Amino acid sequence: MTGKLVVNLHKLARFTNIAIPLLTGLFFLAGLRISFYFHFITVAFIFLTALNAFYRFGQKGHSLLRNFGILGQGRYILESIGPELRQYLFLNDTEERPFNRNERSEVYRKAQDINSASSFGSQKNFDSTEVKVRHALFPIRKKDLKPSNVTFGEERGCPNPYTLKRPFIISAMSFGALGERAVRTFARGAKQAGILMNTGEGGYPKYHLEEGCDLIFQMGTAKFGVRDDEGRLDDQKLRDLVANDSIKMVEIKFSQGAKPGKGGLLPKEKITDEISALRGVRKGEDVVSPPSHAECVDIESAVSFISHVQEVSQLPVGIKLCMGISSEFRGLVSEMKRQNAFPDWITIDGSEGGSGAAPKSFMDRVGIPLFPGLKRANNILTELGVRNRLKIVASGKLVGPGRQMIALCLGADVICSARGYMLAAGCIQAMQCGSNTCPIGITTHDPDLQRGLDIDLKATRIKNYVDNLEHDIEELLCSTGCRSISELSFDHLYVPKDSTLHAYVTKPN
Ligand SMILES: Cc1cc2nc3c(=O)[nH]c(=O)nc-3n(C[C@H](O)[C@H](O)[C@H](O)COP(=O)(O)O)c2cc1C
Incomplete structure (x- = not known):
């Protein structure tokens, strides 16, 4: 007994499911035995019972209603008067974090394939720090655009290069951070949209493979799924894994924006029997991965390890990191040049990136933001003359076409996002990814909550989201006068003199 009064809405919803029909029966009996007037209340309760049953079993569009029945409707009622409440009392549409209402609504509208044109004027600041895209005097037509294919592995003559036809990737999120139905939703959506999905560092990607989309297998520092008894890479396990046709590329995770300098973290609340078996970890304890790979003790060994994974897998191999000390990155690239060994891509993850679970101090204070x-x-x-030896993938709050376009002008070849796709699948930013209580059923293993996710419907929303992002990026591209993403450069950005971006253009560190 803690003495605290805590309202657990999920339990309350379960209670409501039983209480409403029970009360209906009681009022009916009261109508028969005590007074006829109780039948009026009975009729109201029959209506509530039917409505509750319809929300939970008769519709698929609203995950929240499928999980919480009529209680869930409370959120929509509050939400519908939300703009007024916020305008007079609370936050405005551009204030919430990590994603404000404007940013979330843009994703929701794209996912539901609703016209996202705005009226009257922008709510953005047009002050001295806002970066903007420079348009051409004579924009080009869509029919003049070149296809935005990106081929990974072509630079070093990889035996199995991979061509991504649309420049979008669903970023690493492990089975563990995500529940089974969320993995299936994203994988099915990726397949429909014809884009890649990153498995995250959760080990053998059982459900991803069952859905059959094209995959990047991510190898985190704990090497779940491919490690030997000492936690080092087991070459044979990697060979066996990549023999699966769906696995097209491998990503070695050095660090992640939300917690650079720390290994992955899966809270004990989310360790089910299945996850404990898949990762080879104990139940009832947080799973904390080491901060670095056992094989990588310095830049020389790190570059050798990348080559080794390329050799073993025979696939394009990339690395993921958040920028920290620039001179270290320069040293790493110089070493790649010295060994003539380059990863096929580098994912630059911004410190504003998300996580299933990360220490707050790391989320708030460690790592360089994406731009x-x-x-x-x-x-x-x-500067080191090797930009043409690899691709750059960028992630970090790239959920809408505006920021995505800026990232493309700053050097990215491909846009990667985790939370963009979570929002497209209905995430309401409840900020409960680590506690196994996600009300939408995305980052939870609770079967009762997961049932809210209708896989087919939400997979279609993932596809809609990609279609509409691509549409907007193409329109923005046309406005710059460029025929392809590869023609974009820093010169296509208007960067006001007070912008922090300038510091990173001129300063050496
Ligand atoms: C629920 C969740 C789970 C994640 N799991 C992983 C992971 O397994 N490996 C990893 O490298 N990054 C992981 N990330 C980070 C994302 O892959 C991505 O780098 C980051 O969230 C930035 O993209 P975003 O701002 O579009 O979300 C996770 C993020 C979220 C929200």
Whole structure:
């Protein structure tokens, strides 16, 4: 007994499911035995019972109603008067974090394939720090655009290069951070949209493979799924894994924006029997991965390890990192040059990136944000004359076409996002990814909550989201006068003199 009064809405919803029909029966009996007037209340309760049953079993469009029945309707009622409440009392549409209502609504509208045109004027600041895209005097037509294919592995003559036809990737999220139905939703959506999905560092990607989309297998520092008894890479396990046709590329995770300098973390609340078996970890304890790979003790061994994974897998192999000390990144790239060994891509993840679970101090205070980090990485690769040896994938709050376009101008070839796709699948930013209580059923293993996710419907929303993002990126591209993403450059951005981006263009560190 803690003495605290805590309202658990999920339990309350379960209670409501039983209580409403029970009360209906009681009022009916009261109508028969005590007074006829009780029948009026009975009729109201019959209506509530039917409505509750319809929300939970008769519709698929609203995950919240499928999980919470009529209680869930409370949220929609509050939401419908939300704009007024916020306008007079609470936050405005541009204030919430990590994603404000405007940003979330843009994703929801794209996912539901609703016209996202705005009226009257922008709510953005037009002050001295806002970066903007420069348009051409004579924009080009869509029919003049070149296809935005990106081929990974072509630079080093990889035996199995992979061509991504649309420049979008669903970023790493493990089975563990995600529940089974969320994995299936994203994988089915990726397949429909014809894009890649990253498995995250959760080990053998059982459900991803069952859905049959094209995959990047991510190898985190704990190497779940491919490690030996000492936690080092077991070459044979990797060979067996990549023999699966769906696995097209491998990503070695060095760090992640939300917690650079720390290994992955899966809270004990989310360790089911299945996850404990898949990862080879104990139930009832948080799973904390080491901060770095056992094989990588310095830049020389890190570059050798990348080559080794390329050799063993025979697939394109990339690395994922958040920019920290620029001179270290320069040293890493110089070593790649010295060994003539390059990863096929580098994912630059901004410190504003999300996580299933990360220490708050790391989330808030460690790592360089995406735009300056990406700019710095692109500059170093260019200065050392090796930008053409690999691709750059960018992630970090790239959920709408505006920020995505800026990232493309700063050097990214491909846009990667985790939370964009979570929002497209109905995420309401409840901020409960680590506690196994996600009300939408995305980052939970609770079967009762997962049932809210209708896989087919939400997979279609993932596809709609990609279609509409691509549409907007193409329109923005046309406005710059460029025929392809590869023609975009820093010169296509208007960067006011007070912008922090300038610091990363001129300063060496
Ligand atoms: C629920 C969740 C789980 C994640 N799991 C992983 C992971 O297994 N490996 C990893 O490298 N990044 C992981 N990430 C980080 C994302 O892959 C991505 O780098 C980051 O969220 C930035 O993209 P976003 O801002 O579009 O979400 C996770 C993020 C979320 C929200």
